[in-house]
Amino acid sequence: MRKDLIIRHIGLVILLNAFFLFIATLISGLKGESAFIPLLYSTLVALIFGCFPLLFVPRFDDLQTREGIVIVVSGWVVSCLIGMLPYLLWGGSFGIVNAWFESVSGFTTTGSSILIDVESLPKGLLFWRASTHWIGGIGIILFALLLFPRSGTSRLTLIRSELSDISQRSFRAKATDIFRIILFVYVGLTLLEVLFLTAAGMPFFDAIAHSFATVATGGFSTKNTSIAAFDSMTIELIVMFFMVLSGLHFGLLYATITGRRENIFRSPVARYYLLFLLVGVLLVALKLYVSDYTSLGRSFREAAFQVISLGTTTGFATTDTAAWPPLTRLVLVYFSIQCACVGSTSGGLKFDRVLIGLKSVKKQIRLFLHPNAVIVSKLGKLRISQEFEFFVFAFTVLYALVIAISTLIISALGIDLETAASAVIATLGNVGPGFGDVSSLGNYASLKSAAKMILTLDMLLGRLEMFSVLALFYIKK
Amino acid sequence: MKLRLKILSGFLLLVAMLIVAGGLSIIEFSKISRSVRDLLDDNYQSIQASQSMLEALEREDSGVLLLVHGNWNQGRNTIARADSVFQSNLRKARHNITETNERPLIDSIIKQYGRFNRIWEKPIAGTFKEENLTWYYQTSHQAFSTVKHSVNQLMSLNQKSMYQEATDLREKAKRAIMPGIVAILSAFIFSFLFNFFINHYLISPLERLIGQLENFRPDSLRLEAGIKTRDELKRLQDAINDLISRIKFSK
Numbered sequence: 001m002r003k004d005l006i007i008r009h010i011g012l013v014i015l016l017n018a019f020f021l022f023i024a025t026l027i028s029g030l031k032g033e034s035a036f037i038p039l040l041y042s043t044l045v046a047l048i049f050g051c052f053p054l055l056f057v058p059r060f061d062d063l064q065t066r067e068g069i070v071i072v073v074s075g076w077v078v079s080c081l082i083g084m085l086p087y088l089l090w091g092g093s094f095g096i097v098n099a100w101f102e103s104v105s106g107f108t109t110t111g112s113s114i115l116i117d118v119e120s121l122p123k124g125l126l127f128w129r130a131s132t133h134w135i136g137g138i139g140i141i142l143f144a145l146l147l148f149p150r151s152g153t154s155r156l157t158l159i160r161s162e163l164s165d166i167s168q169r170s171f172r173a174k175a176t177d178i179f180r181i182i183l184f185v186y187v188g189l190t191l192l193e194v195l196f197l198t199a200a201g202m203p204f205f206d207a208i209a210h211s212f213a214t215v216a217t218g219g220f221s222t223k224n225t226s227i228a229a230f231d232s233m234t235i236e237l238i239v240m241f242f243m244v245l246s247g248l249h250f251g252l253l254y255a256t257i258t259g260r261r262e263n264i265f266r267s268p269v270a271r272y273y274l275l276f277l278l279v280g281v282l283l284v285a286l287k288l289y290v291s292d293y294t295s296l297g298r299s300f301r302e303a304a305f306q307v308i309s310l311g312t313t314t315g316f317a318t319t320d321t322a323a324w325p326p327l328t329r330l331v332l333v334y335f336s337i338q339c340a341c342v343g344s345t346s347g348g349l350k351f352d353r354v355l356i357g358l359k360s361v362k363k364q365i366r367l368f369l370h371p372n373a374v375i376v377s378k379l380g381k382l383r384i385s386q387e388f389e390f391f392v393f394a395f396t397v398l399y400a401l402v403i404a405i406s407t408l409i410i411s412a413l414g415i416d417l418e419t420a421a422s423a424v425i426a427t428l429g430n431v432g433p434g435f436g437d438v439s440s441l442g443n444y445a446s447l448k449s450a451a452k453m454i455l456t457l458d459m460l461l462g463r464l465e466m467f468s469v470l471a472l473f474y475i476k477k
Numbered sequence: 478m479k480l481r482l483k484i485l486s487g488f489l490l491l492v493a494m495l496i497v498a499g500g501l502s503i504i505e506f507s508k509i510s511r512s513v514r515d516l517l518d519d520n521y522q523s524i525q526a527s528q529s530m531l532e533a534l535e536r537e538d539s540g541v542l543l544l545v546h547g548n549w550n551q552g553r554n555t556i557a558r559a560d561s562v563f564q565s566n567l568r569k570a571r572h573n574i575t576e577t578n579e580r581p582l583i584d585s586i587i588k589q590y591g592r593f594n595r596i597w598e599k600p601i602a603g604t605f606k607e608e609n610l611t612w613y614y615q616t617s618h619q620a621f622s623t624v625k626h627s628v629n630q631l632m633s634l635n636q637k638s639m640y641q642e643a644t645d646l647r648e649k650a651k652r653a654i655m656p657g658i659v660a661i662l663s664a665f666i667f668s669f670l671f672n673f674f675i676n677h678y679l680i681s682p683l684e685r686l687i688g689q690l691e692n693f694r695p696d697s698l699r700l701e702a703g704i705k706t707r708d709e710l711k712r713l714q715d716a717i718n719d720l721i722s723r724i725k726f727s728k
Contacts, residue, residue: 003673003677004677004678007670007673037504037652041497041498041659044493045659048494049666049667051490052486052490052667053670053674055483056483056677056678058673058705085659089655089659090652091651091652093650120604217668245628318595353561364724
């Protein structure tokens, strides 16, 4: 493995961070904020570390798969380390653990926060916080490829290493085309949302920050009470619309926009996914209404927002779900585990895997009844091989195992089971809010440092879909 | 890029990082020094003045009590000395307004103190007020308590502000230290990286070149040390190869 080459690519990733840090520095400088010097210093450190490898290491155009995996995993970790610098230097409630938590939560688009008073943060830092979402949304490496185009096999290897196996299969396009499609949809959705939110009366800065968070399915808001602070039905509808879009497969969105046959309306995954969301909204809204929680209209409004927010792993809030009846919370937990579609910016188990799992169960039942039958599972027109079914099964088992182990450790630290389990589910799925002490309008500030560190590990595992991280331990073998 | 430039750039970047960290620490420490000065100049002076005013008020109250008990001379002397101390400290406080709510508070102290003044300015000893403790409690002590309360409020305002400044100082100190810590850690990582690159792109190729030269056989056509960079080492390898071919050609 060529260490120099890996360092060079990580340098490029750091330069990508330096670019966004520079914009945040400019914002802070123009506003004369206290975050100016911390951001400037972070930019300089990032620039130095980003440029230095480029001086020594010549450009390589070939890249092995294992090198690609190391670059992707280290790129994420280094980005999170660089990302914590502005918080750490600014101070306030940011100690080392809190700064790391906020940075990892930003890059992995989890959206969990340790901040009690978000509004006290300078604009520059708020922009940086939102930027970490936007950079992490489509993947740090893919973003770096946009700023520093590569050619040859290295580009291909990096794209393949960044995207999960299931995601690559689902695109049914060449790796370089996937890159182009993702970028087109990602940037397009962001610009459109900024436009709509500004038109709906949201201040421009907030519109940018919220669009970055929505399209990346992040959840960081510039307000203490998240989207509820705007108290606007129009804004809620716009955010909900873009949350749903961001949770869909970007390839399908691209096909729909460009008028191709394989579009959202023909995709069984998209259909089922939207149906599941609708059923979830109906269930939660009716339960809220029956439980005398609030009026029918308000029940639907709040239920729709929360189900979509958690179901797409965004994590914005319009109400405190901790006060909701148990059944509704259970539905939300289910959506936090299921998450959105493959090929989107969302994290977690992903709806496609749930669907493949259900199809496998159906196949096994049929095989039980007809042992000699040859049954082929299909997802739309896509044939699901047995090998792929095993892969999905292995991923699901691993996912459940991580939830169980993390919950066990966090509970052992003296945190109640509801908070521990929901925090793990919310961070592993990159959702953001959980229940108990970490509910939608609460935050993670009160958790012990050890618990925060475990949760950040879960965030990274969830974002990198676990196998990339675990593969690191097998590379030498 | 030439080797000299690579090594120089490495050192320059390291120096740049340390200069920036040092510069930022200087800026932050200057802010701390300014805050300490403000803390002493603004709040501490006002707190001191308030304390002196409170002491003066207590003495004035004792002076009034002396007058009530018929000790005219002792009472008037005590009141006059205390009044002078009170007035001079009130002037200090008036000229050191630093908080937003400080001015109305001082204005009310002036007004209330004036009311208290008027009570003891009039004769007490030898009038119906002498030995009249009811008058003392209901009129003089009441006025004294009102002024005292306002002075206490002034002191508390400045104490709160001082506490806030001290808290901010702690934050500023943290901000001053952090660039240093980050610079130390960065310098450590940077040195490690620099060492790695020097070893990988300078020492190792040189060792390979030396090894190739030591094991060079007369029948070999050229020397290949696997140098991929376009620097002096590559030129050295090419020059050696050139020399080999010239020697072979001359034979």
